[in-house]
Amino acid sequence: MIYIGCHLSVTNGYEAMGHQMVDFGGSTFAWFTRNPRGGKSKDVTPEDVKALQNILEEKKFGKLVAHASYTMNLCSANPDTRANGLDMLQKDLEKMEALPGQYYNFHPGSHTGQGPEVGIEQIADGLNKALFPEMQTTVLLETMAGKGSEVGRSFEELKAIIDRVELNDKLGVCFDTCHTWDAGYDIVKDLDGVLDRFDKIIGLDKLKAVHFNDSKNQCGAAKDRHEKLGQGFIGMEAMKRFAMHPAFEGLPFILETPNDDDGYIQEIATVKSWFE
Ligand code: FE
Ligand code: FE
Ligand code: ZN
Numbered sequence: 093m094i095y096i097g098c099h100l101s102v103t104n105g106y107e108a109m110g111h112q113m114v115d116f117g118g119s120t121f122a123w124f125t126r127n128p129r130g131g132k133s134k135d136v137t138p139e140d141v142k143a144l145q146n147i148l149e150e151k152k153f154g155k156l157v158a159h160a161s162y163t164m165n166l167c168s169a170n171p172d173t174r175a176n177g178l179d180m181l182q183k184d185l186e187k188m189e190a191l192p193g194q195y196y197n198f199h200p201g202s203h204t205g206q207g208p209e210v211g212i213e214q215i216a217d218g219l220n221k222a223l224f225p226e227m228q229t230t231v232l233l234e235t236m237a238g239k240g241s242e243v244g245r246s247f248e249e250l251k252a253i254i255d256r257v258e259l260n261d262k263l264g265v266c267f268d269t270c271h272t273w274d275a276g277y278d279i280v281k282d283l284d285g286v287l288d289r290f291d292k293i294i295g296l297d298k299l300k301a302v303h304f305n306d307s308k309n310q311c312g313a314a315k316d317r318h319e320k321l322g323q324g325f326i327g328m329e330a331m332k333r334f335a336m337h338p339a340f341e342g343l344p345f346i347l348e349t350p351n352d353d354d355g356y357i358q359e360i361a362t363v364k365s366w367f368e
Pocket of ligand 1: 199
């Protein structure tokens, strides 16, 4: 069994997202901690948190996977962008403590010409400044497609970041199927081989969540264009094999496919049908 859901808008608060995902038939969800342009985030009330927690418990939801702003870049060559990224990360993590025990996923960053080694150092530096011993959130590094100067396109790069972070028991990895495929990992023909590499390099115990997307491009394209389940180069059969692999048992799966509400409701039903 896995938990399945999609991204929701946080505009109407936490409880509203819980109700909406129950209506969608899912058992987890994601939301952007601030609007995608990186603006100010909405304040959370204790009542709203409690109401959501009641839904999560009653409906037996899995872990939730908050998503950082795309503009947050801990390894930009521009020091202002880096400082702003650290500020966003610190404020987001502080806010996540109001809803303890969930996941917070972010794109490690784009080195914007500095090279991946510098990128890795700067990302780790940001995490070392932002993580704190009492925190109850697990911070997830997302596997990236490798478009532009993205850091995190290989398991080795993710591991190099994790190794440089002092409180790395607070870190995990979110496996984005489209990104990993686009980065050159063949999860269609060799899923076991890919997971074996993940285990040897990072360790499967660090695998905490999945972004469940088909891809508009071929393996290794380094493009990052998501497709609806079964309509891309990964294909439905491989998506199904992936979801049912024992390595992902009990993890939250978040759809980031190009869909409207009805499309997500359909895909959630499809994924659930595999486990019936
Ligand atoms: Fe992402
Ligand atoms: Fe993703
Ligand atoms: Zn993507």
